[in-house]
Amino acid sequence: MKPETLSFYEKVYEVARQIPYGRVTSYGAIANYLGAKRSARLVGYAMNGSHNKDVPAHRVVNRKGLLTGKHHFEGTNLMQQLLESEGVKVKDNQIQNFEMVFWDPSKSL
DNA sequence: CTTATGACATATA
């Protein structure tokens, strides 16, 4: 692949697709991996268009492991259900054992 | 070209 031809959004999708099952990562971690650690907002904003993609957007949360983007999913608890289906414990929009399920692309790729 | 947007992150009070 030629990253130069991929827009920032597309790069975000590529990284998000590589998130292992049962793991999650943060917007900042993805942005950092892409070399734009100040562009965490762009990562989240990019997910807006990830609905038509094969992107596991539910595995991407903010730095605190909070499901801030759950309102962008169909139901009010769909995102949480998807995570719990993968073995990730979630309580009140907060991922439990976040450090354990956290997946850092810059350290795994 | 300029302005607006935002599923974040960090700084400050």
Added chain:
DNA sequence: TTATATGCCATAA
């Protein structure tokens, strides 16, 4: 401690 303000930057219009 929580709440508010500011910076950040790719994309859309």
